Amino acid sequence: MKNIGEEIRRLEDRCTSCTACIPHCPTRALDVDRKSWQVSFDAKKCVVCLSCLEVCIYKAMLGSFP
Amino acid sequence: MSKTISEINEKVRSGKAVVFTAEEIIDVVRKKGVPKTAREVDVVTTGTFSPMCSSGAFLNIKQTKEKMKFGGGIVTLNGVPAYAGIAAADIYLGAAAMPEEDPGNANGKPGKFRYGGAHVIQELVAGKKVTLKALGYGTDCYPKKHRKQEIGLEEMNDAFLFNPRNCHQNYNVAVNISNKPVYTYLGKLKPNIGNAGYCSAGQLSPLFNDPHYRTIGIGTRVFIGGAQGYVAWPGTQHNPAASRLENGTPRTPAGTLALVGDIRRMSTEWLRAVSFTGYGATLSLAVGIPIPILDEAVVQSVSVTDAEIKAPIVDYGCFYPRGEGNATLGEATYAQLKSGSIRIGEKDVPTGSFSSYLLARKVAGHLKGLIEHGDFLLSEAQASLPGAVEDKEAAA
Numbered sequence: 001m002k003n004i005g006e007e008i009r010r011l012e013d014r015c016t017s018c019t020a021c022i023p024h025c026p027t028r029a030l031d032v033d034r035k036s037w038q039v040s041f042d043a044k045k046c047v048v049c050l051s052c053l054e055v056c057i058y059k060a061m062l063g064s065f066p
Numbered sequence: 067m068s069k070t071i072s073e074i075n076e077k078v079r080s081g082k083a084v085v086f087t088a089e090e091i092i093d094v095v096r097k098k099g100v101p102k103t104a105r106e107v108d109v110v111t112t113g114t115f116s117p118m119c120s121s122g123a124f125l126n127i128k129q130t131k132e133k134m135k136f137g138g139g140i141v142t143l144n145g146v147p148a149y150a151g152i153a154a155a156d157i158y159l160g161a162a163a164m165p166e167e168d169p170g171n172a173n174g175k176p177g178k179f180r181y182g183g184a185h186v187i188q189e190l191v192a193g194k195k196v197t198l199k200a201l202g203y204g205t206d207c208y209p210k211k212h213r214k215q216e217i218g219l220e221e222m223n224d225a226f227l228f229n230p231r232n233c234h235q236n237y238n239v240a241v242n243i244s245n246k247p248v249y250t251y252l253g254k255l256k257p258n259i260g261n262a263g264y265c266s267a268g269q270l271s272p273l274f275n276d277p278h279y280r281t282i283g284i285g286t287r288v289f290i291g292g293a294q295g296y297v298a299w300p301g302t303q304h305n306p307a308a309s310r311l312e313n314g315t316p317r318t319p320a321g322t323l324a325l326v327g328d329i330r331r332m333s334t335e336w337l338r339a340v341s342f343t344g345y346g347a348t349l350s351l352a353v354g355i356p357i358p359i360l361d362e363a364v365v366q367s368v369s370v371t372d373a374e375i376k377a378p379i380v381d382y383g384c385f386y387p388r389g390e391g392n393a394t395l396g397e398a399t400y401a402q403l404k405s406g407s408i409r410i411g412e413k414d415v416p417t418g419s420f421s422s423y424l425l426a427r428k429v430a431g432h433l434k435g436l437i438e439h440g441d442f443l444l445s446e447a448q449a450s451l452p453g454a455v456e457d458k459e460a461a462a
Binding site for chain 2: 016017018019020021022023024032034036037038039054055057058059
């Protein structure tokens with residue numbers, strides 16, 4: 001069965017790991033390693049609230065509610 | 067003991083310059099102390115990658131056989147209006163310019179601002195063509211009144227960024243005390259202080275490492291968008307009189323830089339268009355500035371840490387837009403901001419940055435490599451920025 005979060009994609013070549021999305025992600029599907037400052041996206045934790053699509057200024061998050 | 071920029075450049079040319087980033091130098095100073103670091107280190111590189119509001123491009127478009135004067139007429143690039151009131155062939159494309167048909171924030175809905183001046187600039191830097199449309203009134207020497215053409219950098223004599231205000235020395239941390247979300251240039255702010263947005267590389271940011279503008283001045287060579295450019299002038303809103311901490315760093319927005327750089331030498335690795343929902347389009351840029359280690363006072367300045375610099379927490383729900391309520395809700399250090407949460411009153415508030423520390427590190431590291439390989443020479447400022455403290459004792 002497909003995980004609901006798989007509807008959302010993070011385009012690594014667009015993401016600058018700025019972290020603007022982090023406080024808007026309610027499930028920490030988007031998170032940052034505060035040593036490397038690399039942002040990661042875990043589709044299994046994503047509930048497709050679409051908040052990240054609204055706040056990402058680089059349009060690095062793509063997808064829609066299934 | 068002190069060094070001159072000329073002496074440092076000799077070492078750069080011979081590939082012997084000792085260079086660290088503004089992040090690496092913190093540990094170097096901890097281990098070696100200030101006097102030894104001042105003797106042994108030649109350059110510290112700073113870096114930032116973030117939206118740089120107040121940016122844009124001067125473009126000089128090559129004439130066709132029948133010539134046309136843009137000045138006094140109307141010019142668009144991919145539908146985005148450029149300012150044409152300069153001369154026959156020069157236009158200025160602001161990063162925040164939007165097509166006339168863009169809905170903006172119509173009907174109370176936060177707009178997407180998907181394509182503006184910054185996006186046109188990014189396409190040009192990527193080597194793409196854009197559609198020029200121009201209407202002019204025609205003169206004896208410039209008779210053509212209409213022009214439509216696919217143009218890229220090859221169809222231009224000159225193309226350079228001239229950014230009136232970049233590299234804010236410090237910036238507000240934005241929160242929202244109102245009971246509805248607001249959309250700002252520091253992102254979407256949830257009601258009732260639901261999150262905090264900030265925008266600085268902190269200890270890696272250029273002007274935090276030269277708080278009194280001792281080495282950064284008019285004429286300083288900088289890394290900008292992948293090219294070598296220059297500080298052209300103090301940036302607009304440059305305010306050296308801002309309140310400062312004992313280490314000299316400002317507690318509020320203070321110094322700014324007007325930067326110039328050749329678009330032809332830039333790359334999309336270091337320059338990106340951005341769209342803020344509900345606010346607009348602008349340009350994100352990599353900027354790196356080398357700091358010559360002239361003496362111990364400069365070492366003190368470049369070894370500043372995130373824990374030692376502070377930003378004001380400002381309400382963008384009521385105070386910033388309408389001047390209602392309290393000017394600031396406190397201060398936070400960049401170490402606190404970067405931890406992911408700050409305390410405001412009784413509340414832990416999650417933080418997010420619009421300045422990429424990952425890429426700021428990359429910029430400072432890249433500039434370090436350029437200097438180590440003799441590919442980037444430091445320049446002597448030709449004039450100081452307003453408020454510069456040139457005396458090393460006063461700066462220390």
